[in-house]
Amino acid sequence: MNFRIILLLIIIITIFNGCLIFSDINKNEEDLFKSGKNYYYSSINFDLDKTKTCVAINKINQFIREYPNSCNVKEAYRLLNDLLKKIEDKNYNIADSYFLMGRYQVSLIYFKNLIKNFPDGFFKEQILYKICLSQYKLSKKKDFFRSYEEYMKYFSHLSNAKKLKFLYKKLKNI
Missing domain, CATH: 1.25.40.10 (Tetratricopeptide repeat domain)
Incomplete structure (x- = not known):
């Protein structure tokens, strides 16, 4: 028991x-x-x-x-x-x-960090577009062409693509 x-x-x-x-x-x-x-x-x-x-x-x-x-x-x-x-x-x-x-060099650093940290983020299109514009404004021709290709890979159908295509042709002719 x-x-x-x-x-x-x-x-x-x-x-x-x-x-x-x-x-x-x-x-x-x-x-x-x-x-x-x-x-x-x-x-x-x-x-x-x-x-x-x-x-x-x-x-x-x-x-x-x-x-x-x-x-x-x-x-x-x-x-x-x-x-x-x-x-x-x-x-x-x-x-x-x-x-x-108009501080394109600094903005370029921030935009590139944003793409690195948020590769599929909400602002991806605007970031890639402004990276291209910043490089254009800074006369970074090779970097612009690389960024342009990156932008076009994802967003060739958007209105900003036409603007970048114009800049691309302008740089190609220089």
Whole structure:
């Protein structure tokens, strides 16, 4: 009889300890997700400070790595995409500001970094177009031809392609 009671106690303790362990795991998962989400919501205005956005990205990435089968992973990816879009927007606006000021060399650096960091980003067409224009303005003939080919590979059907084709022909005749 004592043996049965001891065995029953061991089983009960094992079951309850297991539940406590699983509840801690779920709590850690929930805490990490909530932490990332809180940083996401506190980084609404990326123009003011990028620190919270970077922390949010790190927290959400950590959550996705540690809990890939969580029911919150889909939302985590959505939040992560929104944060990355904010960074892309800000960097594009910086590059475009330099471009509009006529500081083509600096804008070229920013635009090239944008293409490197966001190869399929939202602004890809505008970036490739402005890279071509910057190189044209800087009289970088070989670089212009290379960038022109890159642009045409993806966007030959757009109106900016006609403008670039005109510049291309103009440089070919020089």
